[in-house]
Amino acid sequence: MICIQKKVIFIILLTLFPIVSFSQIERWVYRYSGVSGFRHDCANSIIYGSDENLYAAGISWYDATKDDFTVISLTNLGVERWIYTYNGLADNNDEAYFVVYGEDGNIYVAGSCYGTDTTRDFTVISLTSAGTERWVYQYNGSGDGPDYAYAIAYGADGNIYVTGNCWNTNANTDFTVISLTNSGTERWVYQYNGSGDDNDCGRSIVYGADGCIYAGGDSYGIGAYEDFTVISLADSGTERWVYRYNGPGNWADYAFSVVYGSDSNIYATGGSFGSVAFDITVICLTDSGTDQWIYRHPENGFDDCGYAGVYGADSNIYVAGIYGSSIADFMVVSLTDSGTPRWEYVCYTAALIFEQATSIVYGADSNIYAAGQIAPGSITDVNFAVVSLTNSGTERWVYRYDRCGEYDFANSICYGVDGNLYAAGQSIDSITGGDFTVISINPDMGVQEDLIPSHAITYKFLQIHPNPFHNKTVISYFMERDIKNVVLKIYDVTGRLVKSFNHLTNHQLLFNQITWDGTDDFGKKIPTGVYFCRLETDKYTVTKKIVKLR
Numbered sequence: 001m002i003c004i005q006k007k008v009i010f011i012i013l014l015t016l017f018p019i020v021s022f023s024q025i026e027r028w029v030y031r032y033s034g035v036s037g038f039r040h041d042c043a044n045s046i047i048y049g050s051d052e053n054l055y056a057a058g059i060s061w062y063d064a065t066k067d068d069f070t071v072i073s074l075t076n077l078g079v080e081r082w083i084y085t086y087n088g089l090a091d092n093n094d095e096a097y098f099v100v101y102g103e104d105g106n107i108y109v110a111g112s113c114y115g116t117d118t119t120r121d122f123t124v125i126s127l128t129s130a131g132t133e134r135w136v137y138q139y140n141g142s143g144d145g146p147d148y149a150y151a152i153a154y155g156a157d158g159n160i161y162v163t164g165n166c167w168n169t170n171a172n173t174d175f176t177v178i179s180l181t182n183s184g185t186e187r188w189v190y191q192y193n194g195s196g197d198d199n200d201c202g203r204s205i206v207y208g209a210d211g212c213i214y215a216g217g218d219s220y221g222i223g224a225y226e227d228f229t230v231i232s233l234a235d236s237g238t239e240r241w242v243y244r245y246n247g248p249g250n251w252a253d254y255a256f257s258v259v260y261g262s263d264s265n266i267y268a269t270g271g272s273f274g275s276v277a278f279d280i281t282v283i284c285l286t287d288s289g290t291d292q293w294i295y296r297h298p299e300n301g302f303d304d305c306g307y308a309g310v311y312g313a314d315s316n317i318y319v320a321g322i323y324g325s326s327i328a329d330f331m332v333v334s335l336t337d338s339g340t341p342r343w344e345y346v347c348y349t350a351a352l353i354f355e356q357a358t359s360i361v362y363g364a365d366s367n368i369y370a371a372g373q374i375a376p377g378s379i380t381d382v383n384f385a386v387v388s389l390t391n392s393g394t395e396r397w398v399y400r401y402d403r404c405g406e407y408d409f410a411n412s413i414c415y416g417v418d419g420n421l422y423a424a425g426q427s428i429d430s431i432t433g434g435d436f437t438v439i440s441i442n443p444d445m446g447v448q449e450d451l452i453p454s455h456a457i458t459y460k461f462l463q464i465h466p467n468p469f470h471n472k473t474v475i476s477y478f479m480e481r482d483i484k485n486v487v488l489k490i491y492d493v494t495g496r497l498v499k500s501f502n503h504l505t506n507h508q509l510l511f512n513q514i515t516w517d518g519t520d521d522f523g524k525k526i527p528t529g530v531y532f533c534r535l536e537t538d539k540y541t542v543t544k545k546i547v548k549l550r
Contacts, residue, residue: 028078034060043424057096082131088114110149120146135184143167163202188237196220216258241289249273271305293339320357343393371410468547
């Protein structure tokens with residue numbers, strides 16, 4: 001049932017020269033097809049682990065077993081480390097929806113796989129960072145329908161918390177939260193059946209800094225269709241409170257994302273039906289379940305929806321979603337933590353085709369990065385897209401990936417501690433069909449970071465620790481004995497020289513290091529942000545990103 005295998009793999013690495021450029025760049029593209037032939041493979045979620053490797057989860061197709069629950073690990077240079085696939089007990093469609101990297105260094109993935117009763121079961125799989133399966137947990141609801149685990153969180157208490165939906169005996173689904181130990185033992189199962197006794201679902205989950213669990217989704221009310229729902233539980237599984245919101249249209253309302261702010265409030269994002277259409281909706285709740293404010297994007301007669309939200313380090317809220325004009329457009333909205341609109345960004349194109357932002361992240365460089373799909377103008381062509389904005393809403397750049405003029409899209413994005421972006425989704429090839437796709441982008445409009453060929457001593461050439469840093473950092477560099485003309489320089493993201501170390505000594509030593517206190521050539525403290533440390537010699541040049549924190 002379980003296999004680790006390699007089939008058709010595509011990796012595109014750019015050949016980079018040690019030069020200074022001034023635009024964001026595509027670092028590499030990784031594409032994976034489960035079998036040869038025109039099939040469907042897709043990445044749904046991606047995470048950058050504290051081991052500095054990438055873990056992406058989704059599906060890959062195999063003729064004998066159909067869609068398999070799939071996790072792929074890559075290095076941050078795009079080199080495949082391993083591929084894990086899991087085929088449920090019915091040789092039928094299985095899928096991974098969400099992946100997290102635990103504080104214990106293991107991988108935890110939520111999804112849905114076929115079980116002993118030949119229906120989908122709520123499924124959690126744990127792997128070591130080396131790709132070895134640790135355990136598989138499956139939960140079969142009390143009904144005979146499919147059960148799904150859509151989101152997962154690793155708690156500060158070392159336990160796992162997963163949300164989704166499971167069938168009940170009334171042929172409906174219940175909003176479900178299950179907690180497991182990190183060794184895969186079930187701690188408790190919580191299920192909520194709304195007053196409408198119809199389909200309910202959990203779609204997002206977070207473990208709060210207060211040690212409580214917050215899950216967002218939707219639940220049927222009496223005669224009100226789905227209500228925007230947030231449920232809080234104690235870590236013991238005891239229900240603390242249930243918050244329900246029925247929009248003014250008295251119709252369907254959904255919470256797709258829930259985050260716990262550093263202000264100890266909960267921010268839930270989704271869509272709610274107004275008088276004529278859906279509106280992007282954000283609701284702020286106290287940790288006791290009282291709504292502080294409700295934001296609804298002004299109605300425009302078309303459907304709008306927020307699919308993902310993030311609480312920025314600047315204490316503002318950023319939401320990725322869709323804005324309906326003549327048809328849905330890629331949209332990002334920002335609010336203050338008091339619910340006041342700050343700005344909205346819409347990526348307008350001439351194409352009359354569905355476009356959307358599905359994932360968003362606040363970078364360590366204080367910029368916003370949203371991923372999704374954008375059409376270049378054709379009604380049959382959609383591109384895998386990432387948009388970068390300043391935190392004041394100004395567009396920095398738009399990146400698009402178009403494999404062969406078909407339907408490409410990004411489902412998930414993360415910002416690595418190495419300062420690079422990693423987005424996961426699907427791209428279509430005319431031969432292999434939809435491929436499981438991960439793309440890395442250098443986000444900076446400034447100095448280009450070098451990729452050293454794999455045969456070089458990448459990590460010995462130039463090391464920076466700590467990075468990011470607050471007050472000072474140590475820059476270490478490896479030298480060959482015949483190296484001459486050594487210069488170390490610090491640039492900002494615009495390419496402006498900030499600091500030069502032109503009189504380095506001990507060139508004859510194999511290993512050298514200096515301490516930098518975060519000041520420029522005039523002795524002034526540099527502002528918070530992203531910089532580039534550049535080592536120049538007569539034989540090679542190496543550049544690495546360095547992040548200055550407050």
